[in-house]
Amino acid sequence: MSDPTFAGAGYAEGPGFNAMWRELEPLGRCRETSGYRRFAWTPQDADCRAWFRAQAVARGLHHEIDGNGNQWAWLGDRSAGGAVATGSHLDSVPDGGAFDGPLGVVSAFAALDELHRRGARPQHPLVVVNFTDEEGARFGLSCVGSRLATGLLDRAQAAELRDAKGTGLLHAMERAGHDPEFVGPDPERLAALSAFVELHVEQGRALADTAHPVGVASAIWPHGRWRFDFSGEGNHAGTTRLADRRDPMLTYAGTVLAAREEARLAEALATFGRVDVEPGAVNAIASRVSGWLDSRAADEETLDRVVAGIERAAVERGGRDGVQVAVVRESFTSRVVFADALRDRLARRLADRAGPVPVLPTGAGHDAGILAGSVPTAMLYVRNPTGVSHAPAEYATEEDCLAGVTALADVLEELAC
Template sequence: MWKDLLPIGRDARSGGYRRFAWTGADADCRAWFRTQAEARGLEYEVDRNGNQWAWLGDPKAGDAVVTGSHLDSVPDGGAFDGPLGVVSSFAAVDELRARGAGPSRPLAIVNFGDEEGARFGLACVGSRLAAGQLTADRAAELRDADGISLPQAMERAGYDPEAIGPDPERLARIGAFVELHVEQGRALDLSGDPVGVASAIWPHGRWRFDFHGEANHAGTTRLEDRRDPMLTYANTVLAARKKARLAGALATFGKVAVEPNGVNAIPSLVRGWLDSRAADEQTLAAVVEEIERAATERGGRDGVEVRVTRESFTPVVEFEHALRDTAAGLLSAEGRAIPVLPTGAGHDAGILSASVPTAMLFVRNPTGVSHSPAEHAAEDDCLAGVLALADVLEGLACR
């Protein structure tokens, strides 16, 4: 399975993946998912929001145990973020069958669409729509860099954009959701464990900073006469790093757009996107407020107007303790408890946690690198993740 999926959407120059929502690479990933489902005799379906499902048992029976993740990527992302969870889900079903473990509850594998938000700027679109955390009207406003709206992209890919929206009936039939994911950090590497259980997801969000200055000639405008938004932006990037470090939080400007974007032109507008995360919501709010204050103060000196727009926000997610503890108990060997650790990365499991009991398993990442072609997990650790997921699924669905 891994070898079949590996070439899809891979960029020959960077070695990373560009599997963006509702593109050709995404369609190939979806075709791969359907092939895997049908090869196992699982009942395949696509929900109203474009999420793919493969069912073992009656989808309408209720109290289902669901596992899975996503197949899309960030720009030039790694091979493991998302796909490891989907591949491992199919492998775990194979393992359960090899054990002769017959589910007493419906069991499903899901591929949530557009988890990374690389094309339309909002993460976890498929799960947000299903959970009612993203309205159809707001989804219709999402556009990619070419001005193509989410509904237009879905329609071009052969899906009905008129159907998107909350799916409470489907969520009500799910008794538990367990997502396996490569760890995006080095906690397991440092502890020496191949697999861990998630305790919580840090609150996080995305803010757009618009720095409005005045376009002018780079070769004729005196420094004293300039209203250069690039200076304000650059100072804000440095301020974000400092404020986050002092608070024990994280802050990153990872995307920027410049107008008119000419080598010999002072910009009229610099637009930067801030990603910030912290262990608690109060700290996160304080850090973003301090970054905004630093930007505004510097903008006043540079003659630059600063506008800040919050584009998304996800509060802290405490995975349901009962399910989390059950998963940890099923995986803890005699005399050694499995690590239970928090993460700063968002996931579909975090979105669904408000509607469905959710849990997460992490597979060791020896370097901690993620969202990069260098992302990696050893084969032995991936196989350990499959067996761990099978153990949890068996404990939840087969007893």
């Protein structure tokens, strides 16, 4: 595998973009909602992982799974160094859309096929990657595979992660057939990379009303997740006077409204998207409510101010309601500015074909943002006419998807050939 060229690897083109998309599209899809439920280390996830392996094998690529469960498909020898990586993830949020993650993986294989058709001769290895558990839908922490690989999440922390049923991450890996013995940092594999480029459907409408099917990322906003626990007193809904209640649901509701106001004033984002209630009976006053806050802002100072304001409002309202409030930060990712030289090089290459391309920031987190501290990274966005993401209405036209494949192939040719 020392020869990184297509001929040296015995490369064989796989099915085209549309055929790959049709094969992947039904995996993990819920008929009732039309959304996807591809959660890490579940049978649906296993189906997606099998699809990835099949694509690698069909092209004669060397498929391997690292200690953290991330899948890699190599053209050329990893030990040669200087490899250019591309890809994304295949897992989803609950009832997510079809494009978030999978578009980057399908496009990566299609871009290799495009380079083969062009007769490109890579001077460095190329690798397609599927990072595991990017969305964090099952265990509550996003980008688990890339965090583990970079050391931003260590084995002890990973061992503490639990899903809603109490199943630990490491146990879930083992039940799915993956040996968790080697979970942890992977500096040797990352050191083999000279760059990572992730293509992703745009999660917003910055490109939607322009003539540009593809854009380049400039930065990712800082973002995090906080758990708010509201502890009151469980009681009978039909016999307890309003004046005698210590109802944590009231405090939670007030906090949701406060979050919206704090975010509006700061031009930031704050969302309570998940809530657990105990005991959860219709005719009972809750004894405890837990709500999970997702907040994002253009800079860390603004984000800190927004979250502090939400916590302050929760505690003040809790004091009036007789409810105790505790806040735990469960994850945090600092602002990521993609490598200027790499970003500008990609933008220039894409401009050669279609003229100047938009360069834009995003509030959405990605594996590319996690890897940025260890490997030069960049991102391409494909236009999303609905602007919707993390929901079934997420969309990109076939024409724009194919434009994304061409752009990714151009970028890989620029970096590896």
